Amino acid sequence: MFFEGSEKKVEIAVRPGSRSLRELGEEYWAEIVAQSNATILSRVTNEECDAYLLSESSLFVWDDRFLMLTCGTTTLVNAILQFLGTYGQDNVSMIVFQRKNEYQSHLQHTCFEQDIVALDKIVTGKAYRLGHLDAHHNYVYHLDAPFTPPEDDKTGELLMYHISGPVAEYLRSEGQTREGIRERLQIDALLPGFAIDDFVFEPYGYSLNAIRGGDYATFHITPQENSSYVSFETNLTTDGENANLFNQILQIFCPKSFDVISFNSSPVISVPANVNCIGHYAQRLECGYDMVFRHYLETVDQPLPAEQML
Amino acid sequence: MFFEGSEKKVEIAVRPGSRSLRELGEEYWAEIVAQSNATILSRVTNEECDAYLLSESSLFVWDDRFLMLTCGTTTLVNAILQFLGTYGQDNVSMIVFQRKNEYQSHLQHTCFEQDIVALDKIVTGKAYRLGHLDAHHNYVYHLDAPFTPPEDDKTGELLMYHISGPVAEYLRSEGQTREGIRERLQIDALLPGFAIDDFVFEPYGYSLNAIRGGDYATFHITPQENSSYVSFETNLTTDGENANLFNQILQIFCPKSFDVISFNSSPVISVPANVNCIGHYAQRLECGYDMVFRHYLETVDQPLPAEQML
Numbered sequence: 001m002f003f004e005g006s007e008k009k010v011e012i013a014v015r016p017g018s019r020s021l022r023e024l025g026e027e028y029w030a031e032i033v034a035q036s037n038a039t040i041l042s043r044v045t046n047e048e049c050d051a052y053l054l055s056e057s058s059l060f061v062w063d064d065r066f067l068m069l070t071c072g073t074t075t076l077v078n079a080i081l082q083f084l085g086t087y088g089q090d091n092v093s094m095i096v097f098q099r100k101n102e103y104q105s106h107l108q109h110t111c112f113e114q115d116i117v118a119l120d121k122i123v124t125g126k127a128y129r130l131g132h133l134d135a136h137h138n139y140v141y142h143l144d145a146p147f148t149p150p151e152d153d154k155t156g157e158l159l160m161y162h163i164s165g166p167v168a169e170y171l172r173s174e175g176q177t178r179e180g181i182r183e184r185l186q187i188d189a190l191l192p193g194f195a196i197d198d199f200v201f202e203p204y205g206y207s208l209n210a211i212r213g214g215d216y217a218t219f220h221i222t223p224q225e226n227s228s229y230v231s232f233e234t235n236l237t238t239d240g241e242n243a244n245l246f247n248q249i250l251q252i253f254c255p256k257s258f259d260v261i262s263f264n265s266s267p268v269i270s271v272p273a274n275v276n277c278i279g280h281y282a283q284r285l286e287c288g289y290d291m292v293f294r295h296y297l298e299t300v301d302q303p304l305p306a307e308q309m310l
Numbered sequence: 311m312f313f314e315g316s317e318k319k320v321e322i323a324v325r326p327g328s329r330s331l332r333e334l335g336e337e338y339w340a341e342i343v344a345q346s347n348a349t350i351l352s353r354v355t356n357e358e359c360d361a362y363l364l365s366e367s368s369l370f371v372w373d374d375r376f377l378m379l380t381c382g383t384t385t386l387v388n389a390i391l392q393f394l395g396t397y398g399q400d401n402v403s404m405i406v407f408q409r410k411n412e413y414q415s416h417l418q419h420t421c422f423e424q425d426i427v428a429l430d431k432i433v434t435g436k437a438y439r440l441g442h443l444d445a446h447h448n449y450v451y452h453l454d455a456p457f458t459p460p461e462d463d464k465t466g467e468l469l470m471y472h473i474s475g476p477v478a479e480y481l482r483s484e485g486q487t488r489e490g491i492r493e494r495l496q497i498d499a500l501l502p503g504f505a506i507d508d509f510v511f512e513p514y515g516y517s518l519n520a521i522r523g524g525d526y527a528t529f530h531i532t533p534q535e536n537s538s539y540v541s542f543e544t545n546l547t548t549d550g551e552n553a554n555l556f557n558q559i560l561q562i563f564c565p566k567s568f569d570v571i572s573f574n575s576s577p578v579i580s581v582p583a584n585v586n587c588i589g590h591y592a593q594r595l596e597c598g599y600d601m602v603f604r605h606y607l608e609t610v611d612q613p614l615p616a617e618q619m620l
Binding site for chain 2: 101103104105106107108111112113116120125126127128129130131132133134135136137139141161162226227257276277278279280281283293295297298299300301302303304305306307308309310
């Protein structure tokens with residue numbers, strides 16, 4: 001029943017004057033997605049963005065950039081290599097490739113070290129290992145080229161582990177429905193005016209893409225007891241207008257542990273007294289992003305799971 | 311500079327009337343050790359026990375049981391299989407095989423699941439995954455056969471991560487000596503009357519075996535910044551006579567995080583106010599041991615390391 005929820009993520013921007021990424025069409029992107037061992041399930045589109053829901057996470061395509069997230073044992077690096085090879089690496093102005101700590105990293109086809117060796121054969125980048133390896137940590141690679149992100153290019157990631165409470169129970173139950181999940185996640189209130197595309201996996205698991213103009217948000221839920229993981233990511237300004245967004249989501253999932261990762265943004269987090277931030281880093285990426293990580297934990301003595309394997 | 315300090319561990323007892331394990335001789339044990347990709351460096355011996363210091367950890371041999379710990383990317387399961395094949399699995403009354411969470415599990419030759427599949431072809435056991443996979447956790451396998459441990463068969467393990475303070479500094483420094491390390495670890499005070507055998511690795515790293523009658527203690531130190539790990543293990547009664555032993559060792563290494571694992575023992579731990587036990591499990595192993603795990607953490611917001619990889 002184990003499924004690796006932790007995502008690999010890439011964001012790539014192309015040079016002004018390059019061919020529109022949306023014009024490349026669904027067939028092109030289906031081939032890129034296939035390189036990571038995922039497939040396109042469905043699509044929602046508006047005037048600025050095509051959002052693809054994948055068998056393993058999401059792909060958002062704007063004219064001048066795309067964002068791809070994949071979980072499980074997908075090989076996202078192969079999708080990146082395929083894109084660089086077919087679109088032309090000289091047409092690319094920014095790459096940020098990120099891997100989060102996995103529950104079971106030994107089941108992955110490649111490790112981050114191997115991924116960056118493969119990338120470095122084609123482009124020149126910098127890479128960091130951030131955080132303690134025996135706790136939540138991140139790997140990040142970026143193209144070693146100056147880049148000035150647009151003013152509104154802010155990203156917030158909320159990564160939740162060991163979810164609990166009634167919504168977690170529902171997500172692990174039989175007979176759950178798309179409508180039942182949307183209602184419990186309070187999607188209408190959290191993401192007003194967004195076009196929604198979502199999918200309920202068998203026997204568990206839920207993915208949601210949401211777009212509104214150039215804004216996006218995405219949920220990926222792996223509810224399995226003992227290895228639950230829920231990610232939420234958005235370019236909404238979680239420090240201004242939507243300052244309470246992450247806190248609302250935390251109240252829905254009641255995670256025992258969570259991470260907040262931000263790029264040029266400072267999501268506001270207010271937590272109960274028994275939840276503490278027990279580690280942080282702030283890494284200035286020379287490609288124009290301030291990456292900040294904060295690791296939160298319920299610091300009470302919890303009974304830990306014992307799972308019989310044999 | 312990365313070295314995986316986390317150990318794999320096996321303890322095997324043989325049936326009364328079986329051939330003495332010590333009588334098998336150093337050549338026999340050298341072959342067992344070789345199967346795990348380690349070698350014997352030195353030996354200290356007394357009337358009850360032969361203690362071998364290994365290139366990667368330790369082997370203690372009594373007449374009726376042995377204990378082997380190996381770290382790095384060793385393949386301890388192969389040593390167990392070699393022992394069972396040559397000594398005869400029918401002569402064995404107890405096996406407990408344990409793997410701790412590794413800093414970089416994807417660099418190991420096998421995972422625990424593969425190890426227990428290999429063991430299960432020869433013997434019948436039970437196995438558990440204990441703890442959250444995204445935090446410190448353990449795997450344990452035991453022979454599925456009734457066993458009554460002797461009254462004095464108590465084990466305590468103290469596993470320390472992210473050591474700090476003057477002793478940690480010294481252990482990472484150039485020009486360290488065996489005497490310098492023994493003095494800073496206060497070996498004479500911690501382990502009075504024990505025969506000591508120790509080794510300083512290049513450029514860092516220290517292992518120590520200590521025996522006194524049937525008592526043993528062993529230290530293994532991987533001091534590398536960002537992936538430091540120190541293990542201490544003993545069959546001294548850390549809840550009675552030596553109740554302060556683990557606390558003294560904690561004061562020497564000042565770890566930011568540590569685990570206490572015990573078998574039929576309850577080590578006394580007293581910690582500063584900013585260190586909290588944030589998880590525990592107690593698993594009754596049907597082969598006669600109560601295994602208890604406690605995970606402690608300094609629950610203050612710490613700046614986390616950022617290591618440039620490229």
